[in-house]
Amino acid sequence: MIKLIAIDLDGSLLTDSKQLPPDFWTIADKLFEKNITLAIASGRPFHNIASIFQRIKDKIYFVCDNGSYVVHNNEELLTDPLDFASIKKFIDLSRPLQDVYPVLCSKHLAYIEDQNQDFADQALQYYQEFKVVEDLTKVEDVILKISLCDLKGSETNSYPFYKQFEKDYKIAIAGHIWLDITSPTASKGNAIKAIQKKLNILPEETLVFGDYLNDLDMIKEAGFGYAMKNAHPKILEAAKYTTELDNNHYGVIHTIKQLLNIES
Structure with missing residues (x-):
């Protein structure tokens, strides 16, 4: 049943x-x-x-x-949030990646830095409640997840750089252009x-x-x-x-x- x-x-x-x-x-x-x-x-x-x-x-x-x-x-x-040190590490790793835009997800709000139009067209389908900040590594909030909007394709572009952390975090290919990072549990x-x-x-x-x-x-x-x-x-x-x-x-x-x- x-x-x-x-x-x-x-x-x-x-x-x-x-x-x-x-x-x-x-x-x-x-x-x-x-x-x-x-x-x-x-x-x-x-x-x-x-x-x-x-x-x-x-x-x-x-x-x-x-x-x-x-x-x-x-x-x-x-x-089950991420700790501050992990957030900084993963944001910093995303900086040099082309066409990759990180989003910090709290309980009731998303934080973004970039307002690139292609990124915004994708992200704002899911994050209607958001705040634009200068530096994501300085956000003071309980962060549940980092989502990377990867306009080149998450499985082939950004995932290879984050795969090394799979033993200590949950690294999930969540869609064609999305890579999600959460705590290990x-x-x-x-x-x-x-x-x-x-x-x-x-x-x-x-x-x-x-x-x-x-x-x-x-x-x-x-x-x-x-x-x-x-x-x-x-x-x-x-x-x-x-x-x-x-x-x-x-x-x-x-x-x-x-x-x-x-x-x-």
């Missing part, structure tokens, strides 16, 4: 044009009627995710910034484990959907771990299951309907 469903946003629940499936709200209400807990697990910050799910924000768990911050009904279940997988522990839900009672490399450990925490049909090859290889439909054809909702025998 499924008791917890955790869903990634971009490339999974959302279409490429960032739209929810048309019957999402109806299906969500039916999940709540069945006492199934819903978690939205994303690399996005809390303010951005909450704005999308305002209608049901008091009912769902928000797994934000790749698991660095978990919130439910205004209660903080988990906060922060991940979507650990966030899901925290929710499971709080609600006394077993992995075999958990259904998860994801499409990219930052979803890998979350998928492994679920008895029903689904890679999207459109997922990164490494996710398709690692997941137990794959959706029949991709994100643009509402593969998440299609699978939920089939597994739980729900009609919209």
Whole structure:
């Protein structure tokens, strides 16, 4: 019996044009009627995710910034920030990289330095609440995640420079142009484990959907771990299951309907 469903946003629940499936709200209400807990697990910050799910924000768990911050009904279940020395190190490493723009993510605000238009067009899709500063290494706030917007492609351009730190930090290729850095214990997988522990839900009672490399450990925490049909090859290889439909054809909702025998 499924008791917890955790869903990634971009490339999974959302279409490429960032739209929810048309019957999402109806299906969500039916999940709540069945006492199934819903978690939205994303690399996005809390303010951005909450704005999308305002209608049901008091009912769902928000797994934000790749698991660095978990919130439910205004209660903080988990906060796992980076230390100041690490932030400075990673920002300094990004300086010489061409077309790479760092973003510091706090609980309620993003900090950026550069207002390059191409970067802004990408970043401001996800960071509506932001502040431009002169020097990111001097920001005084609780920083949950560093996101590098890599306009040349994160997997081939910036990731090779940060790969060396994977033993001590979570370095996640979070999208074609995004590389996310979090504390060594922060991940979507650990966030899901925290929710499971709080609600006394077993992995075999958990259904998860994801499409990219930052979803890998979350998928492994679920008895029903689904890679999207459109997922990164490494996710398709690692997941137990794959959706029949991709994100643009509402593969998440299609699978939920089939597994739980729900009609919209």
